[in-house]
Amino acid sequence: MGGLRYQKKILLFIIPALFLYILFFIYPFFQTVFYSFTNWDGFTGASLVGAKNFGQILGDEVYRTAVGRIFIWAGLSILLKVGSALVIAYVLRKGGKGASFFRTVVFLPYVISSSAMCLMFSVMYDKEIGLINILLRAIGLDSVTRYWLVDEKTVFYAVILIPIYQAIGYFFVILFAAMKDVPEDLYEAGRLDGTTPLTEFTRITIPYIWPTLVVCIVLAINGAFQNFDYIFIMTGGGPGHASEVPATYMYKSIFVNGQYGYGSAAALILFVITLVVTGFARKGLNHMYRTE
Numbered sequence: 001m002g003g004l005r006y007q008k009k010i011l012l013f014i015i016p017a018l019f020l021y022i023l024f025f026i027y028p029f030f031q032t033v034f035y036s037f038t039n040w041d042g043f044t045g046a047s048l049v050g051a052k053n054f055g056q057i058l059g060d061e062v063y064r065t066a067v068g069r070i071f072i073w074a075g076l077s078i079l080l081k082v083g084s085a086l087v088i089a090y091v092l093r094k095g096g097k098g099a100s101f102f103r104t105v106v107f108l109p110y111v112i113s114s115s116a117m118c119l120m121f122s123v124m125y126d127k128e129i130g131l132i133n134i135l136l137r138a139i140g141l142d143s144v145t146r147y148w149l150v151d152e153k154t155v156f157y158a159v160i161l162i163p164i165y166q167a168i169g170y171f172f173v174i175l176f177a178a179m180k181d182v183p184e185d186l187y188e189a190g191r192l193d194g195t196t197p198l199t200e201f202t203r204i205t206i207p208y209i210w211p212t213l214v215v216c217i218v219l220a221i222n223g224a225f226q227n228f229d230y231i232f233i234m235t236g237g238g239p240g241h242a243s244e245v246p247a248t249y250m251y252k253s254i255f256v257n258g259q260y261g262y263g264s265a266a267a268l269i270l271f272v273i274t275l276v277v278t279g280f281a282r283k284g285l286n287h288m289y290r291t292e
C-alpha cells in the first residue's frame with residue numbers, strides 16, 4: 001500500500017480558511033496586544049504609554065476581585081458541572097428502562113439559548129413570584145427569601161448557577177460516550193474480584209476515561225474564565241461590582257468608558273491568566289495517570 005503523498009494543490013483548499021483565520025483571529029490578537037500599550041479612545045490617534053495600563057489594572061481592586069471570582073467559578077464548574085455530569089453518565093451508562101428519557105432531560109437545557117435561560121431564571125429568582133422563594137416559603141423558610149439578583153452576597157452565585165446547570169448536559173454527552181468505550185470485560189473481572197459499585201467507579205471507570213475527563217475539566221476552567229453573556233444579561237456586573245468578572249470589566253472599559261487601550265490590556269491579562277491556568281491544570285491532571 002502506498003503512503004500518502006503531499007500535493008501542492010491541496011494548499012488551494014487550505015488558503016481560504018487560513019486567510020479568514022488570520023484576518024479574524026491572528027490579526028485582531030496582535031492588534032489587541034499593540035493597543036494594550038497605548039492610550040486610545042477608539043477615534044483619535046493612539047499614544048504609547050508603555051506598561052501603564054497593566055499597572056493600573058493590576059492595582060485596581062475591582063479587577064483583582066473579579067479575577068478571584070472566576071477562580072471560584074472554575075472550581076464550582078469542576079465540582080458541580082463536570083462532577084454531576086460524571087455521576088449521571090455513570091448511572092445511565094448501562095441503559096435500562098427510562099434511560100433514554102433521562103438522557104434527553106439532562107441534555108435538553110444545553111440546547112436552550114443563554115438569553116432564554118437568563119430570562120427563565122430571572123423570573124425564578126424574583127422575590128415575590130419566583131419559584132425559589134415560593135418553595136422556601138412553603139417549607140417555612142421565609143427568612144431565607146431575598147432578592148437573589150440584588151443581594152451582593154448571593155448575586156454572583158445565583159448567576160453562575162445558570163451556566164453551570166445548563167452545561168451539565170454537554171459534559172454528560174462527552175463522558176457518557178467515553179464510558180461506552182470502557183470494555184465490559186474490565187467490569188466483569190472487577191466483579192469477580194469483589195469490587196463494589198464505588199470501587200468499580202473509582203478504580204475502573206475514572207482511570208479509563210481520565211484523558212476525556214481532563215479535557216472536560218480544562219474546558220470547564222476555560223469556560224468559567226471567559227464567560228461573559230450570563231453576567232452581562234443578568235446583572236451587567238452589578239449591583240455595584242458584586243458580580244463583576246474580567247470579561248465584563250473589559251467590556252465596560254472599552255464600550256462604556258471608551259478606554260480601548262485600557263480594555264485591551266484587561267483582555268490580554270485575562271488571556272494570559274487563562275493560558276497559564278489551563279496549561280498547568282492540563283499538565284498536572286495528565287501527570288496523575290501519565291496520559292498525554
